[in-house]
Amino acid sequence: MRMSYNIEGGDFSAAGRASSEVKRTLKQFNISPLVLRRIAVALYEAEMNVVAHARNGAMQVDIQPHYISVVIEDEGPGIEDIARAMEEGFSTATDEVRQMGFGAGMGLPNIKKNSDRMMLTSTPGVGTRLELTVNF
């Protein structure tokens, strides 16, 4: 089963919609609540990264019998130093975004913790591509 969502950069009021819809869809399947919550956390963080940093992006979801594979791609500033971005506490979020409680530098570490496989690639000035898999 495949699903696709657009994510608009800067639109905090709609943020979380894609992850919520994926979670709702997955609830129909026989997936443990724990795995479901791991997926929800990983997708929400990935979605918020696009909202907080990029101009626009898309989330492509592929649900297979034993795993979910998700690609989140965006057009935006990209990530200069991926190793640094993966460090807990490192963030380039603006003050405005931080005031909302985002930009704690825990998004990418949370994604890594909650997925079974994660691949992050980026071209500074062009955009970022994140691919993650969670096994059921």
Next chain:
Amino acid sequence: MQTTLKQLVEELNFECLSGKACLERPAHAAYASDLLSDVMGKAQAGMLWVTSQVHKNIVAVASLKELSAIIVVNERRIDPEVLAHAEGEEVVIIASGLPAFETTGMLYKYLEKVKSEE
């Protein structure tokens, strides 16, 4: 003995702003933070979440993490749109009307008391 959100709201004189139909949910532990990713990473399902954030994204966090309720501190005004969204997602929002320190202190005391009566 286990306590419910309803008992907690009555006992501590808090006010329920959304999700009144869900007040039979159990309340047993809480996590306090204003950082959304911190809550996403560290709070456990079924916990109460104490925060001073009142924007729409708190609803998604509570819903995705399956938190028992959001307890908003101080006398922060919550936008009706946020409350309507919470209602639709079955997210309970409770206002404590007190600063974070007092709110968490009262909650801690109450939840410990309930636990000791088990």
